Amino acid sequence: MMNKRSEFDVEINDTKGTPFIDNAKISARNVEVFYEKKQAIFNTSIDIGKNQIVAMIGPSGCGKSTFLRCLNRMNDTIQSCQIRGEIKLDNEDIYARQQDPVLLRARVGMVFQKPNPFSKSIYDNVAYGAKLHGLTSNQVELDDLVEKSLMRAGLFNEVKDDLHKPGTGLSGGQQQRLCIARTIAIDPEVILMDEPTSALDPIATAVIEELMIELSKKYTIVIVTHSMQQAARVSQRTAYFHMGHLIEVNDTNTVFTNPEHQLTENYITGRFG
Amino acid sequence: MQKSAMINNEIIRKRLAKRYAKERRFRLYGVASITISIAFLLTLLVNISLNGLPAFQQTYINLEVNLDEDILGVTSSSNDKEFLQGNYSKAIKSSLKTLFPNVKGRKNNKALKQLVSSSATYQIRDFVMDNPNMIGTTQSFWFLAKDDIDVFIKGGIDRSLPETDRRIKDLQLIWIDQLLFDQRLEKRFNFTFFTQSDSREPEQAGIKGAVVGSLLVMLVTMLLSFPIGVLAAVYLEEFAPQNNKWVDMIEININNLAAVPSIVFGLLGLAVFIGLFGVPRSVPLVGGLVLTLMTLPTIIITTRAALKAVPYSIREAALALGASRVQMAFHHVVPAAMPGILTGTIIGMAQALGETAPLLMIGMVAFVANVPQGIADPSTVLPVQIYLWSDSPERAFIERTYAAIMVLIGFLVMMNFIAVIMRRIFEKKF
Structure with a gap:
């Protein structure tokens, strides 16, 4: 405990590195999140560039998942959660009064830590979002969309004969790719991934990582991960969170080779976390 | 180091026997409680079934009824109202009378009529109304037996009891034996129970x-x-x-x-x-x-x-x-x-x-x-x-x-x- 406090005493007034960039897809300014009285995120500002993969790393409970869930207003479902500050998606305040969270979530998709396919067929899992938003006008278009989405998620060849079997019957890695297919079927602009591979084995993880790099050509991706290797492999920029503070943001290379902040260095060299 | 490990093993082994005994005891309790529950349930079901099964059968009495115009008071050309006022119980009475001609006295005659259920008259009425051309003929009917007769046939009344303690009197016993001998009395499946509603007469009551x-x-x-x-x-x-x-x-x-x-x-x-x-x-x-x-x-x-x-x-x-x-x-x-x-x-x-x-x-x-x-x-x-x-x-x-x-x-x-x-x-x- 004493040890931890002494580490925390390192200066964390301002985020180090380069949190701000030009042409940001998402820009967050002075975001603070509270659960009842407890503050989970302190004064966090960061830009997320278009078609970039931004990785968020940090020890457990540092607030990286909480911050991620602010970006598509998933925290709205938690009643005790309060958010201050400003988050803009294409210069549009997502917490503005006129902003509809349902529309926002169609633009900012999310993939969760534990694969959570619906207890429906593989086909219906992928078609659900499109049906919900009325994105296709007939069955042929829908079939097409399902095939295309599964294809892009790299799952189609494995399941093309079993489209009407339950999605819950797939392996963990396949389920997670099904969830990604389901997310990209509604063609969002941003995909948030909350530790998408933490429940998967290394081979399934590698498949998903390749998929992320492929998807980043079209989408902006924000990924929360516990694995520094994963952050190093897939992301262009990395943000390091520590106890609710955004400590440092920089190019992934810079963060891992030449961290500015003592805490970042301690974390990536494995001194804690 | 080696020695203390051996001592530890000994301690664990000693306790192990106790722990297994505890587990065995617990299983025994479980099996015992399940056995008791099943025993109670079976007792309940068997008791209900033994008592309830006879109700699915009902005693019927076969009578030859003379559908005479004079007895019934209706003719084949009567209208519905006249049919409803016909004297059908008289037909049953005379039918029983032919079977047991020696019955004398008002009380005994009444008892004789009560061999069959009161629904018998409606049975004849409905038959006559449906088939007016049968008036004047003699037809064979199976009537519901009165509830006491039914109970007796199913063994619910002990004939060795003195007459004063019996619902079925000696005279009725003679009639029943005669009917049984003539094969005019038999148990059939109790459709009435499933096709009728409640009634004051048990033999006519259904669910x-x-x-x-x-x-x-x-x-x-x-x-x-x-x-x-x-x-x-x-x-x-x-x-x-x-x-x-x-x-x-x-x-x-x-x-x-x-x-x-x-x-x-x-x-x-x-x-x-x-x-x-x-x-x-x-x-x-x-x-x-x-x-x-x-x-x-x-x-x-x-x-x-x-x-x-x-x-x-x-x-x-x-x-x-x-x-x-x-x-x-x-x-x-x-x-x-x-x-x-x-x-x-x-x-x-x-x-x-x-x-x-x-x-x-x-x-x-x-x-x-x-x-x-x-x-x-x-x-x-x-x-x-x-x-x-x-x-x-x-x-x-x-x-x-x-x-x-x-x-x-x-x-x-x-x-x-x-x-x-x-x-x-x-x-x-x-």
Whole structure:
């Protein structure tokens, strides 16, 4: 405990590195999140560039998942959660009064830590979002969309004969790719991934990582991960969170080779976390 | 180091024997308690079956009835009104008289006539009205035997008792023996029990009215309590603000309502539905309303438990795809909770099916001799019918009471069976 406090005493007034960039897809300014009285995120500002993969790393409970869930207003479902500050998606305040969270979530998709396919067929899992938003006008278009989405998620060849079997019957890695297919079927602009591979084995993880790099050509991706290797492999920029503070943001290379902040260095060299 | 490890092993081994003994004891207790429960259940079922099975048979008496114009007082050209006024009991009397010509005295003649049930006259009347051209001929009829004769044939009366202690007198015994000898008396399957409603005469009493009444009451209860209960539970679980004192209060009150004695719901129904809203008494509608009040807490509580058991990740998945809360609830959460919801509903319905007390309060305990045609016709229900028969003095009602219990248990088993099937159909892994 004493040890931890002494580490925390390192200066964390301002985020180090380069949190701000030009042409940001998402820009967050002075975001603070509270659960009842407890503050989970302190004064966090960061830009997320278009078609970039931004990785968020940090020890457990540092607030990286909480911050991620602010970006598509998933925290709205938690009643005790309060958010201050400003988050803009294409210069549009997502917490503005006129902003509809349902529309926002169609633009900012999310993939969760534990694969959570619906207890429906593989086909219906992928078609659900499109049906919900009325994105296709007939069955042929829908079939097409399902095939295309599964294809892009790299799952189609494995399941093309079993489209009407339950999605819950797939392996963990396949389920997670099904969830990604389901997310990209509604063609969002941003995909948030909350530790998408933490429940998967290394081979399934590698498949998903390749998929992320492929998807980043079209989408902006924000990924929360516990694995520094994963952050190093897939992301262009990395943000390091520590106890609710955004400590440092920089190019992934810079963060891992030449961290500015003592805490970042301690974390990536494995001194804690 | 080596030595202390050996000592430790010794300590563990010593305790191990005790631990296993404890486990064996616990298993023994478990098997014993299950055996006791099964024994009780079997005793109950065997007792009910032994007592109730005779009711599925009924003694019939065969008589040759002379459908003479002079005896009946009707001709083949009579109109309906004249037919209804015909003297059919005279025909039966004369038919019995031919079989037993030596019976003398008013009292004995009356006893002779009471070998057959009073329904015999209606049987002849209906036959004559359907076949007027048969008037003047002699026809063979099988009539229901009077309840005491039926009980005697099934062995319910001991003929070795002195005459004063017997419901069947010596003279009747002679007649019965004669009829048996002539093969004019036999036991047949008791269709009457399933096709007739309640009657003061045990041999004419059936459960059709009560069964139909029960089905109508269940229909009303089901149609009201299932949607109201499930919607209330979905609202409370998925939409109502959490940690709100009003919601907490509603929740506590629902839990309390589930424990309220059912007769209180009957009083409430009497005061509100009948007193305030003027719903007629004794009808399945008001019975269904009262049982809905009683069933709602059960359905709400079980539905909420089923909804709570649905993983939160399913909700998140739906919301993250841009589903609204209503879509999230009805596309994903409710279907996933459906097995639990249905089980709860059927448990609630089974409770309602077996309920007597609240229905006594709203007049469903009345004697109803007709099969109800709709939810606004006076009717009774199975458990109340059982209660009514169990209270009747006639000996023959005892077996009918047990038989009605068998039918009620049959319904309950059927409902539980449906619950199991529904679970199978809706159960999906996730």
